[in-house]
Amino acid sequence: MKFLSLITVLLLLTHLSLFAQTPLITDIAARKTTSLNGAWQYIIDPYGTGYYDYRYQERSQNDRDAYWNTDEQVNKTERKEYRFTDKYTLQVPGDWNSQAEKFLYYEGIVWYKRSFDFTKSNAANKVYLYFGAVNFDADVYFNGKKLGKHKGGFTAFNFEVPDSYLKPTGNYLVVKVDNTRHKDEVPTVNTDWWNYGGITRDVQLVEVPAAFIQDYSLHIKKGASLKTTKNIPVEGWVQLNDWQTTKEVTVEIPELKIKKAFPVTGDKVAVQFNLPAVQLWSPQTPKLYNIVINTGADKIEDKIGFRTIEVVGRQVLLNGKPLFMRGICTHEEIPQLGRRAYSKQDALQLLGWAKELGCNMVRLAHYPHNENMTRTADSLGILVWSEIPVYWTIDFSSGEVFDKARTQLTEMITRDHNRASIIIWSVGNETPVNPLRLVFMRNLIGAARSLDSTRLVSAALEVNYQPGVNKIDDPLGEYVDIVSFNEYLGWYAGLPDKCRTANWEFAYNKPFFISETGAETLGGFHGDSLTRWSEEYQEWYYREQVAMFKRMPDNFAGLSPWILCDFRSPRRNNQTFQEGWNNKGLIDQQGRKKKAFFVLKEYYDERSRTSNP
Incomplete structure (x- = not known):
């Protein structure tokens, strides 16, 4: 009995590790992206039929009746009790409640499907699937394989798409969206706003080099004196997904004629330098500076302001x-x-x-x-x-x-x-x-x-x-x-x-x-x-x-x-x-x-x- 319990725990941990979301990639606007916005086919599934079998157990990955698998018949004798069609579509991004009267008060499961072709620009690149937000639970499947699950209706998330899942033509993405309220969630069952369900923000395929810039931070050093706007110290970091192949990171602010190089000794590279002169960001003067971060293999650009709050x-x-x-x-x-x-x-x-x-x-x-x-x-x-x-x-x-x-x-x-x-x-x-x-x-x-x-x-x-x-x-x-x-x-x-x-x-x-x-x-x-x-x-x-x-x-x-x-x-x-x-x-x-x-x-x-x- 103890052995069976141990096996159950190990299987659960394996399941969670397989479907754990990858760390969030930021500054998506600076990346090479393919938009998956537009019309998605859908199926309303209030009983969760596409996810659970008649014993109310989660269907196996290869179950032909699972809605994340292909809805095409193998032959004319195959029984198929679900099908996505262009007769029923929802716009993404967008909530479902405002797109058809039948959805106004609907809380439950809706399956979304989007078909597309895709070829990487470089065979060595990595591909991530990025969602701006899905309200509330999202189970994400790519060509019949589960990429992962995300809870929370208002924050971004992404999953890596393995090369073995990708095809030049005929890719299909299926997302089970469930906006059912639960007592043990955040928020809980009792709020004072509309429970808009759906894929409510942008969906994009993000293509990045094998070694890429995951995230960065740059701000005026806390406690810095602002008696003058010259020689103001700034600090931050650059987060790399694979640092072993990267020798240095450069941070550039072209307008201020700043270009600094920092050696890479780990996945998080500390950044620190002085701004010779800067116009501080404020409501009266919302000055934004173009910033360029480069590793040689990857480069991102962003617009940021410098200010302090205390x-x-x-x-x-x-x-x-x-x-x-x-x-x-x-x-x-x-x-x-x-x-x-x-x-x-x-x-x-x-x-x-x-x-x-x-x-x-x-x-x-x-x-x-x-x-x-x-x-x-x-x-x-x-x-x-x-x-x-x-x-x-x-x-x-x-x-x-x-x-x-x-x-x-x-x-x-x-x-x-x-x-x-x-x-x-x-x-x-x-x-x-x-x-x-x-x-x-x-x-x-x-x-x-x-x-x-x-x-x-x-x-x-x-x-x-x-x-x-x-x-x-x-x-x-x-x-x-x-x-x-x-x-x-x-x-x-x-x-x-x-x-x-x-x-x-x-x-x-x-x-x-x-x-x-x-x-x-x-x-x-x-x-x-x-x-x-x-x-x-x-x-x-x-x-x-x-x-x-x-x-x-x-x-x-x-x-x-x-x-x-x-x-x-x-x-x-x-x-x-x-x-x-x-x-x-x-x-x-x-x-x-x-x-x-x-x-x-x-x-x-x-x-x-x-x-x-």
């Missing part, structure tokens, strides 16, 4: 100067189309609206957004708070759940650690105060800092409302760099005039940030200011909030009200004013600005004239 006493400092964040929260959603945002055009729409509002910052809620958002923020000069979906009440007692959260945190930071716009990594939102949660969240904060010590770490906390005083005393506040909290005085607590008598008590002598505040209104519905759901009520709410902001103490570092645009949510079931939408947006479902938009804009315009940046 907390000193009761202030947040950007490039050594006090920062007030004029922010707004946003979901990864295009309201007029009721779908996931994914393209650069989508990013320009959402961030363009934020700029029009007078923002210098956005909070990307409540999960990592697509790379077009963070790269566009770099170019537009918009600061970013990026967050993992440790949301509300996940299972804080579970080590397995913690590992899932840490994995998503790692994937978020790995993809975006060279984006100058990102200044805050957030480890969660509105999590309940208790000892297990404190340990869980504190360990996530530690993990974030070990991955990236150059940015701030925070989490959106809740207010401890007490008679006569609103306390910010969550024990997690001791461990974050900036104390952030969500408050809804005048929506969930009383009327907006409650702001006039609000007293705030802070347990921590740190800068604080209001990470959410807002009121709901149906765009185009009007009444007096006391009429809930009217634009006038939301307008009143923001006027009272703004007056309260002006009375806040000097460690008030900014805010990101909830939210830029109305967004879909199955929790919102007022059949008159919601109908499956959370309507706290300053822009409505048709893309029209509500009256409150202009109240907040007026405040931000005033702040921009009196504070930096």
Whole structure:
């Protein structure tokens, strides 16, 4: 019996090692890629028939009834109970919910299939299959062979495609996508946004040399003096997948006439030099420099900015100067189309609206957004708070759940650690105060800092409302760099005039940030200011909030009200004013600005004239 148990464990470990995903390749835009975007065939499979047999056991790899194998008949007598056809297609990238009415509320399995031809440009090159994101579970099969499995709906992943799997013609890629919610996942079953399923971001074949540059990091050295913009020390590293065949790495910034060579003694090459002169990245001057990293066998290029972010006493400092964040929260959603945002055009729409509002910052809620958002923020000069979906009440007692959260945190930071716009990594939102949660969240904060010590770490906390005083005393506040909290005085607590008598008590002598505040209104519905759901009520709410902001103490570092645009949510079931939408947006479902938009804009315009940046 013990022998059988040992065999079972060994088989499980072998299974996991075969299907473990490979380390993430970054800077995909700089690589040789083949897009697999476009129309994919699909099969809806609510019972998991293509994955499980009638005993509900996972089918063997060569099972002819497994949907990852060819759907072509060997001969006309063969029984085939599934088939992919062009009659049923979904666009990738894209969520399935918005592409057909039958998908609107669907949660479950959908199989995707894409056929293509492919020949490597160099026989010695490696090929990787890269997904920007798949929500939520993705099982990936290439020509009937399983490449791997990924969990988590908002982070990138890739798998190496062995040469033995590739064919010049007739390749087929099958992905089992399952957006079923589970209690032991991150996020858990209970959220306040739409569970958009599907292959929601780009899919690409990435071709790289046998020895290639996996990743890199380059930033101003922490603690460097910025009294002058000359001779500023920068440091970082270059990660190689196969260092034994590489002698040196060169880092070049052509505009600054910098080209430095560094010897290779391991897979991670330390980089350190001084910038003779540099224009610092900021919202006013979002300067990006072209950077070239070369090993001889491989070369990548990227555009990055140089800046510092830190907390000193009761202030947040950007490039050594006090920062007030004029922010707004946003979901990864295009309201007029009721779908996931994914393209650069989508990013320009959402961030363009934020700029029009007078923002210098956005909070990307409540999960990592697509790379077009963070790269566009770099170019537009918009600061970013990026967050993992440790949301509300996940299972804080579970080590397995913690590992899932840490994995998503790692994937978020790995993809975006060279984006100058990102200044805050957030480890969660509105999590309940208790000892297990404190340990869980504190360990996530530690993990974030070990991955990236150059940015701030925070989490959106809740207010401890007490008679006569609103306390910010969550024990997690001791461990974050900036104390952030969500408050809804005048929506969930009383009327907006409650702001006039609000007293705030802070347990921590740190800068604080209001990470959410807002009121709901149906765009185009009007009444007096006391009429809930009217634009006038939301307008009143923001006027009272703004007056309260002006009375806040000097460690008030900014805010990101909830939210830029109305967004879909199955929790919102007022059949008159919601109908499956959370309507706290300053822009409505048709893309029209509500009256409150202009109240907040007026405040931000005033702040921009009196504070930096």
